[in-house]
Structures are given as structure tokens and as C-alpha cells.
Amino acid sequence: xxxIVDYGRGNLFSLSKALDRNGARHCISDQAALVRRADSLILxxxxxxxxxxxxxxxxxxxxxxxGAVRAGTPLLGICLGMQILAVAGDEFGRHEGLGxxxxxxxxxxxxxxxxxxxxxxxNVGWRRLESCRADALTREFGxxxxxxxxxxxxxxxxxVDNVVATVRVNGLDVPAIVRHGAICGCQxxxxxxxxxxxxxxxxxxxxxxxxxxxPQTSSIGGN
Amino acid sequence: MSxxxxxxxxxxIARLDIKGANVIKGVHLEGLRVIGSPGEIARxxxxxxxxxxxxxxxxxxxxxxxxxxxVVEEAAREVFVPMTVGGGIRTxxxxxxxxxxxxxxxxxxTAAIARPEFLGEAATIFGSQCILLSVEAKRRAPDxxxxxxxxxxxxxxxxxxxxxxxxxxxxxxxxxxxxxxxxGTRRGFDKELIAAVRERVQVPVIACGGAGQADDVVDLVAExxxxxxxxASIFHYDVxxxxxxxxxxxxxxxxARL
Numbered sequence: 375x376x377x378i379v380d381y382g383r384g385n386l387f388s389l390s391k392a393l394d395r396n397g398a399r400h401c402i403s404d405q406a407a408l409v410r411r412a413d414s415l416i417l418x419x420x421x422x423x424x425x426x427x428x429x430x431x432x433x434x435x436x437x438x439x440x441g442a443v444r445a446g447t448p449l450l451g452i453c454l455g456m457q458i459l460a461v462a463g464d465e466f467g468r469h470e471g472l473g474x475x476x477x478x479x480x481x482x483x484x485x486x487x488x489x490x491x492x493x494x495x496x497n498v499g500w501r502r503l504e505s506c507r508a509d510a511l512t513r514e515f516g517x518x519x520x521x522x523x524x525x526x527x528x529x530x531x532x533x534v535d536n537v538v539a540t541v542r543v544n545g546l547d548v549p550a551i552v553r554h555g556a557i558c559g560c561q562x563x564x565x566x567x568x569x570x571x572x573x574x575x576x577x578x579x580x581x582x583x584x585x586x587x588x589p590q591t592s593s594i595g596g597n
Numbered sequence: 598m599s600x601x602x603x604x605x606x607x608x609x610i611a612r613l614d615i616k617g618a619n620v621i622k623g624v625h626l627e628g629l630r631v632i633g634s635p636g637e638i639a640r641x642x643x644x645x646x647x648x649x650x651x652x653x654x655x656x657x658x659x660x661x662x663x664x665x666x667x668v669v670e671e672a673a674r675e676v677f678v679p680m681t682v683g684g685g686i687r688t689x690x691x692x693x694x695x696x697x698x699x700x701x702x703x704x705x706x707t708a709a710i711a712r713p714e715f716l717g718e719a720a721t722i723f724g725s726q727c728i729l730l731s732v733e734a735k736r737r738a739p740d741x742x743x744x745x746x747x748x749x750x751x752x753x754x755x756x757x758x759x760x761x762x763x764x765x766x767x768x769x770x771x772x773x774x775x776x777x778x779x780x781g782t783r784r785g786f787d788k789e790l791i792a793a794v795r796e797r798v799q800v801p802v803i804a805c806g807g808a809g810q811a812d813d814v815v816d817l818v819a820e821x822x823x824x825x826x827x828x829a830s831i832f833h834y835d836v837x838x839x840x841x842x843x844x845x846x847x848x849x850x851x852x853a854r855l
Contacts, residue, residue: 388677522648
């Protein structure tokens with residue numbers, strides 16, 4: 375069973391309908407026991423970094439998530455749910471994240487007048503992915519798949535090998551898809567990114583199985 | 598970087614004005630005509646490349662029979678691009694109900710003019726990306742527009758250019774800007790209105806009201822730097838399908854998701 379982690383953040387309903395469309399059995403839950411037992415986990419999220427971590431702690435979900443990840447349960451963080459996979463975030467002060475992916479979360483750069491591709495922040499709309507390396511999630515993607523983004527912050531990832539694809543924002547290549555073992559994140563909303571987004575979700579669900587579910591080692595931090 | 602610059606895609610949004618169980622369309626938000634079934638139309642627009650779908654309840658009856666939320670809920674099974682609901686959003690509970698039906702964002706007009714703090718409260722709870730200010734602008738002087746309420750039926754005395762600045766400060770994530778003067782006329786956009794609002798705020802501006810052909814959208818994007826364009830008539834009456842509008846944008850050197 376796929377568990378969509380409900381910690382009061384984000385639109386879980388469109389995500390649920392996207393999984394329905396893929397025929398993926400899932401539930402929406404804030405129960406630690408279900409998180410621990412999940413075959414795979416999806417961590418959605420909107421809003422601010424610190425408030426989201428506080429919401430996870432208030433529901434006693436941090437330890438179950440850490441336990442599941444340590445046991446190799448595949449996890450997909452979406453939008454803010456990806457950002458809180460990092461070690462820390464700088465939105466409204468410094469906040470500790472889940473620490474599943476070495477990196478921090480920073481404000482996106484402001485537009486420059488001389489940049490033909492300048493975007494306003496928040497960066498809202500369909501943006502082109504730039505592939506960095508092959509990954510199960512992006513298998514069969516074309517060269518210029520577009521996904522729906524809405525964000526003001528982005529992840530700075532320590533190990534470039536963890537970056538599957540980026541999105542260009544005001545001259546900076548911001549991680550759009552990250553992976554560290556069985557832990558994945560996407561900065562965009564696959565459930566709102568048309569057929570390409572649905573395909574990515576389907577591949578995460580398909581791969582919620584043994585070949586990626588290997589135990590993680592030292593880099594998984596405890597809080 | 599040797600990569601060639603690609604223009605940022607302009608979002609093309611299909612607007613469905615909903616009354617009861619039907620998509621309808623008027624002129625200047627009046628004189629309504631039935632277009633068809635919302636589910637079928639939303640599905641068609643999704644499949645033909647709409648970047649988002651906007652559902653606007655013209656009678657603001659969120660919970661009545663055949664209410665707009667059941668319309669959205671049905672569409673959400675088959676539409677996987679962002680969906681916005683407007684018309685009758687008055688409380689935090691209304692927003693929860695809209696999100697539960699499958700919407701991603703809500704557009705607020707009348708309730709925000711009555712009580713501007715509502716925008717800030719809603720943005721704090723749901724995030725700015727969820728809250729759109731919907732402005733129904735009626736031109737009163739060459740460079741002055743009044744914000745109307747209740748789907749263009751009531752005056753408010755509120756100046757549009759002041760209001761959008763205040764709403765941005767309160768935390769709205771986008772501005773849906775409808776020209777009541779041009780809406781449904783197919784005579785082109787009120788480009789002065791859109792450029793004037795665009796200059797005053799940083800958040801994305803969605804231009805709505807007046808497109809009669811694909812070139813109207815191209816002209817608007819060339820002149821106003823708006824982020825998104827919302828159309829109804831040209832899609833409903835198949836004057837310029839979504840794909841044709843996007844092709845015209847790309848042919849003119851602008852960006853679009855094809």
C-alpha cells in the first residue's frame with residue numbers, strides 16, 4: 375500500500391486522483407503505524423519549510439518517516455515535501471529538515487534585466503526539465519518535458535549525483551528531480567503536470583519494489 | 598552555458614463559466630448562453646493542451662443543487678493540470694471544500710472586497726500559491742478602473758490599481774484580471790488595464806476577457822508581459838482551439854507548452 379502522508383499540508387486530493395488514474399492502491403493517512411508499514415510513501419507539501427516540519431513533529435511523524443527510510447521504503451517528496459528532505463531550510467529563519475538528502479533549501483535568485491529567460495518569483499507555471507542523468511523516474515521522457523512548478527525556494531544538493539534533472543530559474547540550475555537511493559523528490563507537481571507527470575508517478579509506484587528498496591546507510595541523519 | 602535561451606511558456610488557461618449543470622457564456626458577464634457539459638468540455642480542453650482550467654460559478658452557489666464543487670470533483674478524475682475555482686468563495690471552509698473537490702487554487706473577489714483580511718488569512722493557511730485575487734475591472738476613465746463584485750453585477754467604488762497592490766501585500770499568489778468591458782466581446786483585450794496592473798505587482802497576472810482570435814493573445818503577450826492568458830469564447834466556439842493559440846505564440850517567438 376502506498377501511503378500519502380497527511381500532515382495538514384498540501385492538496386492530497388489531486389494527488390490521490392492521479393494515483394487512482396494510475397490504478398495505484400493507496401491511502402491518505404497521518405497514522406505513524408501506517409507510515410511504518412507502507413510499501414512506499416509520498417510526502418506532499420505546500421507552504422513554509424519551518425511550519426511544515428513543525429506540522430510533521432506535531433503529528434509525531436518524523437521518527438516513523440526516518441524508520442521507514444532506514445528500512446529502505448521508497449519515498450517521493452513533492453514540492454515542499456521534496457524540500458524538507460534536505461538537511462535544513464532558510465525560509466523565515468534557519469530550520470532543520472528531515473535530513474534524508476544532503477543539501478539545503480534556499481530562496482530562488484531574483485530575475486535580472488539582461489536575462490531573456492528571466493522569471494518572476496514565485497516561479498509559477500510550466501517549465502522545461504533539463505536531464506542530468508538517467509533514472510527510472512524519467513525513463514521514456516523526451517528532451518523537453520515540461521512540468522508545473524509553483525515555488526519560491528529550491529534545493530542546493532551537496533552531491534551532484536543526487537540530481538536527476540534541473541530546472542533553469544534566473545540563471546541557476548535548480549534541482550527539479552532528486553534521488554538518493556530509494557528517496558526521491560520532485561520540485562514540481564507531477565499530479566498537475568499532465569500525462570508526463572502521471573507517467574513519472576506511475577514509474578515511482580512501479581519501482582516501489584525490491585530493486586530500489588535497499589537499506590540506506592550513514593548519510594541518513596537523525597534529528 | 599552553451600544552451601540556447603528558450604522563452605518562458607505563457608500559460609493558456611481555459612475558463613468555464615458554470616451555471617448549475619452547464620458551462621455557459623455571456624457578453625460583459627451577461628446574456629448567458631449554454632455551451633455544454635462541464636465534464637466533457639474540461640476533458641476536451643485538458644486533452645487538447647490547456648495549461649490550467651478555471652471554473653467560475655456565475656451564480657456563486659457553492660452548495661446548491663448541481664453545485665460547482667460536484668462539477669470540479671467529476672472533472673478531477675480526468676483532468677491533471679491545475680484547476681482553480683471561483684465564484685462564491687467566502688470562508689476558509691469554502692476553500693477547504695474546493696480543495697477537497699480536487700481544486701488546487703481558489704479565486705476570490707466579492708468576499709475579499711468586503712473584508713480584505715480574508716486574503717491574508719487564506720494565504721497563511723493554504724499558502725499564497727493557492728489564493729488568487731479575482732478582479733472584475735470596469736473602465737471608468739482612460740487610466741482608471743473600478744473593481745466590480747458579484748460577477749460584474751455590483752459596483753464597489755474600489756480602484757483596481759490600488760486594490761491589486763493591497764492584495765499582493767496581503768499575500769495573494771496570482772491575480773486573475775478580467776476586463777468586464779471586453780469580456781465576451783471577442784474584440785481583443787484591454788491591454789492598457791493589463792499593462793497597468795502588470796507594472797504594479799510582482800505576482801503572476803492572468804489576463805482574461807476579450808480574445809476573439811489567436812492574434813489577440815499574441816499581441817497581448819508581446820505588449821503586456823503578462824504571465825498567463827485565460828480565454829473562453831474562442832475555445833468554446835472553436836474560433837481558435839488551444840493548440841492554435843499556442844502555435845501562434847511560438848511562431849511569434851514567445852513560449853508555450855506544446
